[in-house]
Amino acid sequence: MIARTAHDANRVAAYPFAMGYEMVTLHLDGRPQQVRSTIWQMWMRTLPESSPLFVQVDPEATIDWAELDQLPDLRNLTYEGTDAGIERYLATRPGIESLTLLDHRRATVDLRETSITGLSIDHTTGPLTVLVPPTCNGMNVLGPEPADDVRVQLHDGQAFGVGLHADVPSLPAGLDTIHRVWFWHSRHVDLAAFAHLAGLETLGFFGVGRARASRTCPPSPGCGS
Secondary structure, eight states, X not given: OOOOSHHHHHXXXXXXXXXXXXXXXXXXXXXXXXXXXXXXXXXXXSSXXXXXXXXXXXXXXXXOGGGGGGXXXXXXXXXXXXXXXXXXXXXXXXXXXXXEEESOOOXXXXXXXXXXXXXXXXXXXXXXXEEOXXXXXXXXXXXXXXXXXXXXXXXXXXXXXXEEOSSSOOOOBTOTTOSEEEEESOSOEEGGGGTTOTTOOEEEEESOSOEEOOTTSOOBTTBOO
């Protein structure tokens, strides 16, 4: 349903009720907010949204993560905020497979006890170390700045890929054994900076303005020539 007028917007906001979905009340940061009990993805953001998949949270608040137990089908979660308790909670929810962390403002994010398979995380506040579980097969590093101050700790033999969203992307430390690299909306890509990745199998470009393959880049399935 697409909202074209204020009246339509109210209808969209009330759409789950009109369809007879079972609703639950969450008190994530203390305030009551209703969502469908059967949703499989949810965005916890700082700005209000009319979608039943969004809940508004105070980014500085301590979150009552156990409230999400009311959503047994939840698979994808986006959280914009600083509460590190999400790491401990996700260790109790193996069904949550995809995680996006925004404006987390932390130097270390430890997800080793979780079961996530995919991660997207920003790094706008300085050096960042990310410890991923063996179930994770890839991550996106969000933000316009290079990932020079990002370190990712993998497990031995872990198959892994990384998506880089910087204007001039660089590879986070700890990823010399990865198999896949994707560039998202980068302004300039110097492939020579990735030529040392001996196990690279896939190199992808999405919305890249200009890519330059250095002459030092050896011919391989994953490197430009």
